[in-house]
Amino acid sequence: xxxxxxxxxxxxxxxxxxxxxxxxxxxxxxxxxxxxxxxxxxxxxxxxxxxxxxxxxxxxxxxxxxxxxxxxxxxxxxxxxxxxxxxxxxxxxxxxxxxxxxxxxxxxxxxxxxxxxxxxxxxxxxxxxxxxxxxxxxxxxxxxxxxxxxxxxxxxxxxxxxxxxxxxxxxxxxxxxxxxxxxx
Numbered sequence: 001x002x003x004x005x006x007x008x009x010x011x012x013x014x015x016x017x018x019x020x021x022x023x024x025x026x027x028x029x030x031x032x033x034x035x036x037x038x039x040x041x042x043x044x045x046x047x048x049x050x051x052x053x054x055x056x057x058x059x060x061x062x063x064x065x066x067x068x069x070x071x072x073x074x075x076x077x078x079x080x081x082x083x084x085x086x087x088x089x090x091x092x093x094x095x096x097x098x099x100x101x102x103x104x105x106x107x108x109x110x111x112x113x114x115x116x117x118x119x120x121x122x123x124x125x126x127x128x129x130x131x132x133x134x135x136x137x138x139x140x141x142x143x144x145x146x147x148x149x150x151x152x153x154x155x156x157x158x159x160x161x162x163x164x165x166x167x168x169x170x171x172x173x174x175x176x177x178x179x180x181x182x183x184x
Contacts, residue, residue, distance in 0.1 A: 011027055014034060025033045147153060
């Protein structure tokens with residue numbers, strides 16, 4: 001009986017997979033030979049299962065369980081702790097600054113609410129209040145025009161001041177002209 005090309009190729013593949021023993025076996029006896037090999041392998045696994053247990057059925061020996069990378073984990077924990085400490089430190093500094101500013105404002109408001117004497121005692125220290133500056137550094141109370149309406153005002157005495165003020169004003173104008181000419 002002649003076999004097909006396909007059958008011959010399959011038998012050759014089976015022989016090469018079975019190893020050296022199957023190369024010398026005839027085509028008619030090949031199937032029986034492979035069945036015997038499978039039965040032998042099954043008996044060996046049953047005996048191994050009886051001795052070892054479930055590990056006998058696995059093809060690879062049981063590997064030890066994976067260990068965590070403790071160095072990496074310690075580094076992560078340390079970095080997290082440092083970050084948390086810095087966040088807490090920053091929050092404490094903000095709270096301290098807020099409290100200081102709040103107490104400063106409270107002190108200022110208590111100074112402002114005094115009877116106008118100009119001094120206030122804080123922590124056994126005396127703080128003098130400066131008069132508020134108006135305009136270009138003026139520290140006098142009221143307007144510059146108030147002197148003209150005072151009862152002690154004498155216009156005849158005011159002429160010399162007016163001339164000196166006019167000279168000052170003239171000097172300022174000439175300085176401005178020189179600056180503008182210099183820029184061009």
